[in-house]
Amino acid sequence: xxxxxxxxxxxxxxxxxxxxxFRDRTRLFSLFVLLETGxxxxxxxxxxxxxxxxRMGGWAPPFGINFVQDGLSSLILVVISGxxxxxxxxxxxxxxxxxxxxxxxxxxxxxLAGMYGVALTGDIFNMYVYLEVAAISSYALxxxxxxxxxxxxxxxxxxxxxxxxxxxxxxxxxxxxxxxxLNIADxxxxxxxxxxxxxxxxxxALFIVGFGLKAxxxxxxxxxxxAHSSAxxxxxxxxxxxxxxxxxxxxxxxxxxxxxxxxxxxxSILTWIGAGSMFxxxxxxxxxxxxxxxxxxxxxxxxxxxxxxxxxxxxxxxxGKPGIATLALMGGIFHLVNHATYxxxxxxxxxxxxxxxxSRDLSEIGGLNSVxxxxxxxxxxxxxxxxxxxxxxxFWSKLVIVIAAIWGKLxxxxxxxxxxxxxxxxxxxxVQRQLFMGKSTGNVSxxxxxxxxxxxPLLILAICCIGLGLLYLPEIRGIVLKPAALxxxxxxxxxxxxxxx
Amino acid sequence: MTGMSSxxxxxxxxxSPFIFAFGIYIALTGHLTPGGGFPGGVIIAxxxxxxxxxxGKETTFGLFNLESSAVTDSLAALAFLxxxxxxxxxxxxxxxxxxxxxxxxxxxxxxxxxxxxxxxLAIGLKVGASLFAxxxxxxxxxxxxxx
Numbered sequence: 288x289x290x291x292x293x294x295x296x297x298x299x300x301x302x303x304x305x306x307x308x309f310r311d312r313t314r315l316f317s318l319f320v321l322l323e324t325g326x327x328x329x330x331x332x333x334x335x336x337x338x339x340x341x342r343m344g345g346w347a348p349p350f351g352i353n354f355v356q357d358g359l360s361s362l363i364l365v366v367i368s369g370x371x372x373x374x375x376x377x378x379x380x381x382x383x384x385x386x387x388x389x390x391x392x393x394x395x396x397x398x399l400a401g402m403y404g405v406a407l408t409g410d411i412f413n414m415y416v417y418l419e420v421a422a423i424s425s426y427a428l429x430x431x432x433x434x435x436x437x438x439x440x441x442x443x444x445x446x447x448x449x450x451x452x453x454x455x456x457x458x459x460x461x462x463x464x465x466x467x468x469l470n471i472a473d474x475x476x477x478x479x480x481x482x483x484x485x486x487x488x489x490x491x492a493l494f495i496v497g498f499g500l501k502a503x504x505x506x507x508x509x510x511x512x513x514a515h516s517s518a519x520x521x522x523x524x525x526x527x528x529x530x531x532x533x534x535x536x537x538x539x540x541x542x543x544x545x546x547x548x549x550x551x552x553x554x555s556i557l558t559w560i561g562a563g564s565m566f567x568x569x570x571x572x573x574x575x576x577x578x579x580x581x582x583x584x585x586x587x588x589x590x591x592x593x594x595x596x597x598x599x600x601x602x603x604x605x606x607g608k609p610g611i612a613t614l615a616l617m618g619g620i621f622h623l624v625n626h627a628t629y630x631x632x633x634x635x636x637x638x639x640x641x642x643x644x645x646s647r648d649l650s651e652i653g654g655l656n657s658v659x660x661x662x663x664x665x666x667x668x669x670x671x672x673x674x675x676x677x678x679x680x681x682f683w684s685k686l687v688i689v690i691a692a693i694w695g696k697l698x699x700x701x702x703x704x705x706x707x708x709x710x711x712x713x714x715x716x717x718v719q720r721q722l723f724m725g726k727s728t729g730n731v732s733x734x735x736x737x738x739x740x741x742x743x744p745l746l747i748l749a750i751c752c753i754g755l756g757l758l759y760l761p762e763i764r765g766i767v768l769k770p771a772a773l774x775x776x777x778x779x780x781x782x783x784x785x786x787x788x
Numbered sequence: 789m790t791g792m793s794s795x796x797x798x799x800x801x802x803x804s805p806f807i808f809a810f811g812i813y814i815a816l817t818g819h820l821t822p823g824g825g826f827p828g829g830v831i832i833a834x835x836x837x838x839x840x841x842x843x844g845k846e847t848t849f850g851l852f853n854l855e856s857s858a859v860t861d862s863l864a865a866l867a868f869l870x871x872x873x874x875x876x877x878x879x880x881x882x883x884x885x886x887x888x889x890x891x892x893x894x895x896x897x898x899x900x901x902x903x904x905x906x907x908x909l910a911i912g913l914k915v916g917a918s919l920f921a922x923x924x925x926x927x928x929x930x931x932x933x934x935x
Contacts, residue, residue: 344881
């Protein structure tokens with residue numbers, strides 16, 4: 288069943304532009320994509336928790352290509368499918384006035400295929416190919432509006448993304464040259480037998496830079512605010528909600544933990560890059576006036592939390608504290624799930640705000656609570672979740688990360704996390720004051736205020752924001768988050784799963 | 789007169805059929821010799837690009853325009869995917885080589901390798917059509933700028 292995750296979006300991605308060449312059937316396209324994402328969501332929920340590998344063409348690893356499903360990839364599949372489904376639901380109403388929707392949904396499906404591929408593949412070169420499939424479709428999608436600003440953002444994203452891909456490819460080449468294998472599990476066996484690890488160190492550095500560019504860690508972040516704020520709103524939600532996580536931190540963590548057996552100081556570097564992104568991203572977000580740009584900078588900051596937690600897990604494994612390491616990794620993965628929900632909620636919300644007021648400049652718009660109470664309530668839930676106010680989900684994941692930092696005696700990190708939380712709260716309070724309170728500014732679109740197609744997706748995500756806090760409960764955490772964290776932590780389990788040793 | 793000088797046109801007329809045939813050869817014998825669908829497709833697209841450069845875009849676009857390249861591109865990709873699904877149906881797994889198990893053929897002959905020649909052909913068409921489409925789009929944008 289696993290290849291269906293890649294094959295279905297790939298098929299839809301090529302079918303829709305083909306149909307569009309002959310007939311422009313917007314409704315048919317939306318229905319197709321809704322069925323596709325809905326079906327994939329159902330499939331990912333049915334398959335949740337399964338463990339196993341799929342041999343492409345029946346060839347056994349390490350020579351054949353294979354798909355691997357373990358605790359972590361199960362969770363990532365559900366996150367991708369869930370956000371993709373809600374985003375499609377939103378796009379059906381939001382994208383109505385656009386032309387060339389066949390190409391839009393086609394590229395959207397190709398991006399999905401690439402992300403599913405990255406989440407499932409057990410082979411580093413395939414990971415690179417899927418990564419490029421997802422990245423190249425996203426370059427095109429960012430420039431979909433074809434305005435000057437969008438094209439510029441798309442071009443910047445293309446150049447930075449291509450530089451990142453070159454780093455990753457060079458890392459893969461060096462790794463392949465030194466161990467002679469492309470299968471992640473096989474690499475992990477061979478790396479531990481290698482007498483001289485200088486090439487491993489070099490390729491690790493290349494991977495951190497390459498995937499860091501994809502994930503927009505702080506020295507490599509300059510493309511993200513432009514790209515994520517210029518893309519059509521559903522795409523912004525996909526990019527910020529899922530793409531940077533799957534292509535960036537998931538792929539990097541999979542390689543470092545399962546493939547390279549956590550070389551030397553890599554976890555510490557990851558941790559401090561995470562801490563830097565978190566803090567500087569937050570500070571940069573404080574000064575933003577454009578709602579979407581603010582959300583984009585906040586994505587950089589929130590990615591920092593995830594990276595910090597994952598790196599901290601690596602440090603704690605190195606110190607021989609596996610219990611706390613699991614906690615840190617669980618915190619990171621929990622925050623990844625949470626950030627996917629509330630950041631896509633906030634981006635979709637920013638789209639509906641733009642439709643209502645015709646602008647997204649925070650100094651020009653205001654009084655949302657009186658103009659559209661539903662929208663105001665949903666946006667409030669989103670902003671409170673991301674600022675880490677209890678009982679919303681963002682609070683619980685930050686709590687787990689802070690507890691792990693304190694138990695692991697990494698006090699400076701705990702301090703930075705708490706301080707950044709305060710900054711996050713500050714800039715979302717600014718949004719609260721300017722957008723939700725304030726005075727309403729005359730020209731409000733009445734038709735948008737009552738459009739169910741725009742609100743139902745927002746409501747679904749808002750419910751998720753409240754409900755996902757339940758993952759903190761030990762019983763549910765044990766089923767959902769713990770297998771995901773252990774998939775990273777127990778490298779030997781992964782090897783056993785793939786190679787059957 | 790569109791296109792380049794008559795020397796270039798004559799040489800192109802002479803070599804382009806060979807380039808085209810060579811592209812098809814590389815794509816078809818991908819399972820036997822170095823090469824395969826991708827390089828074969830690139831060579832086929834190269835033949836069209838050479839024709840466009842020598843004779844001007846009007847001549848080539850009469851043979852193969854943007855729409856037909858987009859359609860070929862999507863159809864070839866779908867054909868490739870179909871081979872994967874047929875592997876599911878007949879071979880019990882995605883991309884399983886079901887023709888090979890039923891009809892192994894003689895080793896090192898053209899009719900061997902099962903699914904591979906068909907898959908290579910699909911890839912060749914896909915790559916050829918999409919590379920040509922990229923070139924054609926660039927040529928068209930140039931034309932819009934000149935107007």
